[in-house]
Amino acid sequence: MDNFNLPLPGATVVIKGTSKGTQTDFDGKFSIKAKKGETLEFSYVGMLTQTAKIDNSTNLSIALADDGNTLSEVVVVGYKTTARVAYTNAVSSVSVDEIRNNKRNNKTKTFSPDQILAGQTMGLKIKSGSGQPGSTKSIRIRGTSSLNSKNEPLVILDGKPISKKQLQVLNPNDIKDITVLKDASATSIYGSRGKNGVIVITSKSGKVEKLSRRQLRKKLKELEKAQQQAPIQWPEKDPTQDESYESFEENAFESPSTAPLSTFSIDVDNASYTNIRRFINNGQVVPKDAVRVEEMVNFFKYKYAEPTNEHPFSIHTEYSDCGWNSNHKVLKVGLQGKNIPTDNLPASNLVFLIDVSGSMNDQNKLPLLKQSMKILVEQLRKKDKVSIVVYAGAAGLVLPPTSGEDKKSIIDALEKLQAGGSTAGGAGIELAYKTAEENFVKNGNNRVILATDGDFNVGASSNTDMQTLIEEKRKSGVFLTCLGYGMGNYKDSKMETIANKGNGNYAYIDNIQEANRFLGKEFKGSMFAIAKDVKIQIEFNPQHVQAYRLIGYENRKLKDEDFVNDAIDAGELGSGHTVTALYEIIPTNVKSDHFKEPIDLKYSKTESSSTAFGNELATIKLRYKKPDGDKSIETVQVVENKSIPIVNSSDDFKFSSAVAWFGLKLRDSKLVQNKDSEAIKTLAKKGLSNDEDGYKSEFIRLVETVK
Known part of the structure; x- marks a missing residue:
């Protein structure tokens, strides 16, 4: 049994020191030929192994405890909320009206209950059938008792089991709510029948008409026809719709006679x-x-x-x-x-200006940015120095000028960075240039390295504002390198503008290989003008x-x-x-x-040379x-x-x-x-x-x- 004193099916039982073993059935029982004095070893994924020595007793009662180190389930759910029953996290309840009105934004009756339920509760997977009238859908509830893909959950309507075909033809308007039970919550109520999870449906009236086999086949055909005529279309957001690019017209042909x-x-x-x-x-x-x-x-x-x-x-x-x-x-x-040659390159005064706002939280943004900067740090010498300025809701100096020889301190400072807050890009640029100017190296390589998704939204944020700011800062003799990261809200237009106006260059880092190319292999060309x-x-x-x-x-x-x-x-x-x-x-x-050909003008003619x-x-x-x-x-x-x-x-x-x-x-x-x-x-x-x-x-x- 488990730590809830419930039967534990599928546990492994072996005679210690031998290859003889068996597994427990759905009631947690097992049978094995063992001699008196031999030791039985009980194990189960996610639980601590227990042992018991055989004595005169023919019955053993063994309880396995959770080892505390195993995840029972990992589920990613985006942009939704599900009501959870307070006493256990193995139960979730879904309101059909809420799903129909809010999730689908469509009140047609072509949606069957299994379609409405799909994707609405953690651990529940519904796979489409063959598409033929009368075909059923495959339903799975993830959990320790449903690892076998052939097992499907029990469906209960108003206290009585129903088939998957009957589930498909239910009128969603007759349903009040649907509750999904898993693991111990299912077996404690429905016994071994709930070993693969239970879908509990409650109707509004408490009574749903029972259909004959002939009526059921007819309903399935009607449902199939309605779905073909009005297919379900899930609204998909264009992943690039929040990205911005500067529009321009391509260069046209010009005549050297009028535009030499x-x-x-x-x-x-x-x-x-x-x-x-x-x-x-x-x-x-x-x-x-x-x-x-x-x-x-x-x-x-x-x-x-x-x-x-x-x-x-x-x-x-x-x-x-x-x-x-x-x-x-x-x-x-x-x-x-x-x-x-590298030995002849001038000393560098580099200021890393790093965006740590909330928009940088994605894996291909701040985490990739940190790894990219480590590649650059590896190129530095003792005479080079690095400062780190960050900005989110405000800007701050997180690493004062540090020798390129002290790579550990620089990397430790990078590792501590976390994303959160708004994006005060203007304030960050001000502080970065101020830091670079205070540590200016005469005849050296003085450069701000801006790493961001370009989503400036606080302070000087418009392209014109940023252009004016950068044009003013380039007079200091400090160069600029812009590194762009991420997708979805990527602001290429801003990055292009400030790189163009700041005596700078601009690269988009889409993976660690590109970071290694631009900041490693081409370090001299990228960083030394x-x-x-x-x-x-x-x-x-x-x-x-x-x-x-x-x-x-x-x-x-x-x-x-x-x-x-x-x-x-x-x-x-x-x-x-x-x-x-x-x-x-x-x-x-x-x-x-x-x-x-341009119009032949009298006064624009010139003699051929x-x-x-x-x-x-x-x-x-x-x-x-x-x-x-x-x-x-x-x-x-x-x-x-x-x-x-x-x-x-x-x-x-x-x-x-x-x-x-x-x-x-x-x-x-x-x-x-x-x-x-x-x-x-x-x-x-x-x-x-x-x-x-x-x-x-x-x-x-x-x-x-x-x-």
């Missing part, structure tokens, strides 16, 4: 790609505005040669065929940042270019006059980092449905500042009008083009002629090289998933 210059800030962010990967892996539709093509392209690393001159980066160009529009061309512009405010301006030669458009970078475009204005903010380039930009080109004398610049496709100008500088440095490079067949192009050209092509497909671009996934995959495979970590192969699998 294209000016933009570089973008080293790659948050969009990892976020898209999350959607595809979860089987969800990718929101159009979550796709930023340049961030997809720049997620991947390309094999560009390092600089050999005085500039901190080298410029590489390639001109070849366009995969998605057959008569067009693509110009690839790649930058390769100088790779600084070798150039800031990097701007690109390209002038196209109208002799060879009928029209052009920049692929992506929509929210990084600058006015032409901003190129020489040192007060205008632009992107930073990290140690060893690569940046790639693609232009789609419509050559002269090529007809295209995506571009119309075919003699002086006949072999030039474009001229690239770059301006940048040193990490601690205020004055820009300019470099210029000419692109030759020499197109090569795509089959002869580099692997980097093929793969980056395939990634851009896939991004345009996800955005459902109206400027793309061919959106065939097989064609994208084929081009990506042809460019599959330099893939030690398998990220490019993973991309091909994502393309295969989206048809």
Whole structure:
């Protein structure tokens, strides 16, 4: 028996020291051949083992006590309440009227009692039958007495047992309430018949009409027909409906005759790609505005040669065929940042700004954030220092500046963080920058690392407010890295805004592998800037270019006059980092449905410069500042009008083009002629090289998933 003095079926009884044994029946009885003096051992899952020595008595009474360490049941129930009987947690009572009105929000009579009961009480599972008229549903009540999947509970209506078929045809309007009994609560009232649990139904009148077999079959057919005509539809909340993304229109084609210059800030962010990967892996539709093509392209690393001159980066160009529009061309512009050895990196003054508000409580938020930060901490040296600022309803300093050598203290501080409260993001940013400025390292790497789901809701919270705040703070010389976590309420728009305006970069961490990539393997490129405010301006030669458009970078475009204005903010380039930009080109004398020639204006005509610049496709100008500088440095490079067949192009050209092509497909671009996934995959495979970590192969699998 158990600790309630009730029979314990299924307990194991063995003769100690032998392999002879048996199990108790439903009344707790057993039979075993044992000699006098032998010891019997009694055991049961979740209970303490007992022993008894055989004497002259033929009957033994053994009581097993709970061991206190075993869970009888783990059930997850979301957004509901169930009335519980006060004297035991093995009983739950469900009001049919409450379920029908509140849960389903539908008062039609097509719902049978078993459908109404499904999902309303812990431990009760109802599985649909074959779908044929007259078929019954499988009903299970979890608990120690119902581990055998073939056993089903006893159904009692107004004190009398009924069959599952009779349960299905009951009129829900005749039912007052339903009570589910499990384990001891069931067997103490109904004996061995309740060993698999009991569903007790009480009708409003206390008497329900009993149906004949013929009437029962007819009712089941009527119920099946009604359910087919009015299927039950459970309202499902879109898991991404509370996420926010900044909307934008993709770049259109422009004529070099009327708009000869294209000016933009570089973008080293790659948050969009990892976020898209999350959607595809979860089987969800990718929101159009979550796709930023340049961030997809720049997620991947390309094999560009390092600089050999005085500039901190080298410029590489390639001109070849366009995969998605057959008569067009693509110009690839790649930058390769100088790779600084770890020993030569400047000392770091890092401030971890961590969101510990209530919205960060999910497993893929604060718990993943802690593990991510541990990876970053492992990269630190003795001369580096870390401070930790947290914010929820208010902001606070939880770890003063601590040497990177004291990794235990930093990790211990991270482990103690817990989520709860509102999100005073503005106050957190203020305190983080104040801490960074107070511990500023001259000629060092001074950086705030903001880790959040972006859901700022107290204080400075609008995108405009946050932009103003960050623009003011970047004047301090402190850089910014934004790490995004979570889903459902993820605020990509805020993260993108503050990263763009704060001399910063932005990554979305969807799993520990991504944290290891961005904060571990690419630590130097992510955390150490070798150039800031990097701007690109390209002038196209109208002799060879009928029209052009920049692929992506929509929210990084600058006015032409901003190129020489040192007060205008632009992107930073990290140690060893690569940046790639693609232009789609419509050559002269090529007809295209995506571009119309500008009106021929009398006063805008210019004489052709075919003699002086006949072999030039474009001229690239770059301006940048040193990490601690205020004055820009300019470099210029000419692109030759020499197109090569795509089959002869580099692997980097093929793969980056395939990634851009896939991004345009996800955005459902109206400027793309061919959106065939097989064609994208084929081009990506042809460019599959330099893939030690398998990220490019993973991309091909994502393309295969989206048809």
